[in-house]
Amino acid sequence: MTTVADAPVDPTVERRRAVQQAATASLRRRRLGSRVALGLCWACLAVAVVPLVAVVAYVVAKGLPAWNLDFFTHSTTPEGIAGGGVWNAIVGTVVITTIAIAVAVPLGLTVGLFLAESDGRPAAALRFTADVMTGIPSITIGIFGYIAIVRNFGYSGLAGSFAIGFVMLPVIVRAGETAFRGVPRSLNEAAMALGARRATVARRVVVPTALPGVITGVLLAIARGLGETAPLLLTILGNEYLQWNPTKPMESLPTLIYSYSQQPFADLVQVAWGAALLLVVVVLILSIGSRVLAGRLRKERR
């Protein structure tokens, strides 16, 4: 020690040591900060996942006891009368959604093909319109359905289909465009080089190649349409009896959940849970199915 103290202090060594100390301290501080911050990120992830588990767990726990044969085969009964089901709501949802799909899917995919093949201002404007349409508050779509259909023809399942189709349309347009754009250019060009017309290229090359992507998008759109409640509240009126005719007022699963959940009677709330479980199961099957399909497609492409 004495020798070191006696020797003239080398300023370079001194500075180097100071820097080293500062760096170590800084690193320690930064590592600690990093650990804390990353821990918070993990906590956020946990907070995000918990509600899904909670919602699904509650819906299963409360909805499953409501499921029995009557639940799926009988129509709703008033409070206090046992043996009621949601058959009328299932029929309504199936009919309303099927009609909406039958119109919105072909129209939406055609527009998607148009957007995939076109550049330039009109196409960009339409693309933007479709994107903004996906974000329109769904209650205003209900108002539109009321103005356009209910005012002229009365409450009906068709008015609901119109509103639900309007909700699904932009989703299908954009999903279709994405899928059609994903078709390799070389395939297009090869078909063209063989002398195929554009219509032939679209029919024989673009659409078949993009089909898995298209189906994925359509399934997601259907999942979205199935759960929409607000547009239906303003258009289908509800119907406690079985009704297959879409020109008449109908019941649907989401509107049934909405009205029964506000009832003070435990048995009706129970029916709401059962209907919620049914809706969640169908929607999750569609969403997960679309993902599986998309995953398989990605694997094939590779």
Place this chain on the structure above:
Amino acid sequence: MTVVDTPAAAPRPARRRWSLPDNGYRAVLAVAAAAVAALAVWFLVSMIVQARPAFSTLGFSWIVQKTWDPTHGRYGLLPFILGTFEVTAIAVVLAVPIGLGTALALAYLVPQRARAGLSTTVELLAAIPSVVYGLWGLIVLAPVFRSTVEPFLTSVLGWTGLFDGPDNGVGLLLAGVILFVMILPTMVAISRDVLAVVPNEQVEGAIALGATRWQVLRKVVVPGARSGLLGAFTLATGRALGETVAVALVIGNSPYIAHSLKSPAATIPSLIVNNFGESTGTELAVLFAAGLVLLVIGIAVNSVARWLVWSAAGSDVGAATR
């Protein structure tokens, strides 16, 4: 198909001839596109036309008046506008930090193997119908809020004055929390996509300079994705503004301006959905006009969001939750 028998004569492809299938095909596409555009215009025009009687008989001042009392001809929309923005604010204040943290974790922290599964799980939240969240909020969460959450918050944060009044369960706070859960997947999915677009070289450069993992995220990744993140938040805000049934079920539906987070309140969508069935004449026109106000706010927010996300990361981002 035409046979080209003199290829040498054509240095560049000859101008395509008019043909029925080709032009028919293009015509079908154009007609479909025009139909969608027309639908959008029809929607906008009919909303405006139907809302006009409200403006022509009442002027514009009702939009900012405080009293909603249709039986006496008072149609103040202010409580509902405020309610809409208040629940949205609660949802966004919760969802921005938590959504960003989740997106960072999903994009950079979670091991590769678990990433896809967890991402899917969070995104599936977006697929669950909003009415199911409403049911869950009303039947399960509201009693918990009344018995536990609200008394706790009142005892801890009562001094702020934000938690005055009785514990209702339903009210602004519960509606905001339910909305937060609902917009979180949107926010996470889009944020994760725009975060992933940040160039790898920048991340590696920062690591080479000795940055810790958090510093890389904080100083390189997040700033690099800033405008896309802003777009994601705005998009989620738009979704929150327009949500109807989940909010209508848990907000308590009171046409007065809320004085605390525990107060029952109402939003524009909940106003419309609760009063639609019984309304006629001026009141119905007022509801249409309220819908138009909501639509204008919604379109504005969404346009800004789309523009931000597009300019940050292209137009296909967030396709999973659209």
